[in-house]
Amino acid sequence: MSTPHDSVEIRALPYDHADVQRLVEGLQQLYVELYGGRDDSPIDRSEFELPRGTFAVAYDTAGDAAGDTAEGPAGDAPAPVAMGAWRLLPDGRAELKRMFVRPDQRGRGLSRLVLSWLEQSAREAGVVDMVIETNTVHAEAIRLYESVGYAPIPAYGHYADEPETVSLGRSLAERD
Numbered sequence: 001m002s003t004p005h006d007s008v009e010i011r012a013l014p015y016d017h018a019d020v021q022r023l024v025e026g027l028q029q030l031y032v033e034l035y036g037g038r039d040d041s042p043i044d045r046s047e048f049e050l051p052r053g054t055f056a057v058a059y060d061t062a063g064d065a066a067g068d069t070a071e072g073p074a075g076d077a078p079a080p081v082a083m084g085a086w087r088l089l090p091d092g093r094a095e096l097k098r099m100f101v102r103p104d105q106r107g108r109g110l111s112r113l114v115l116s117w118l119e120q121s122a123r124e125a126g127v128v129d130m131v132i133e134t135n136t137v138h139a140e141a142i143r144l145y146e147s148v149g150y151a152p153i154p155a156y157g158h159y160a161d162e163p164e165t166v167s168l169g170r171s172l173a174e175r176d
Helices: 018-035 110-124 139-147
Strands: 008-013 053-060 079-088 094-101 129-135 165-171
Touching: 008 110, 018 053, 018 079, 018 094, 053 110, 079 110, 094 110, 110 129, 110 139, 129 139, 139 165
Parallel strands: 094 129
Antiparallel strands: 008 053, 053 079, 079 094, 129 165
16 A cells, blocks of 8 residues: 555664755745744754764655755755754754755655654664754644643753743653
């Protein structure tokens, strides 16, 4: 039986990979639309290298979402359609970062797929707890995280003092 995920492949890539940077720019544009500015939380590319973290990009291997790239027509090349990452925090928890699905690819379950992949990657690296810092504006994201077991935790991180910040976490040991 074919599912929408049959044509999706997730790859671990370095933060400076061109496909990661294209998706990061799409996410930054979303932040401009939502908040009027780009996210300024500090990012160090080495935080996304195993065993301290990783960056994942989901590709549509069917090729129908490829479109054009900066290098010209994509042709049959798989299209990067979603991304996410995790990095270790000083207290040993892993933090989800840069979760994003291209607007034209939303509604396919790609966020859940990337999230599951990231949780498994973190679990394999010995991580017990995963956290994410988001914002009340991201109601859909909050619903996604809550639907897979994330619950409110004390505020942490770069935006901890912002009243709209929502901090969520879960134990990876609970995952079925």
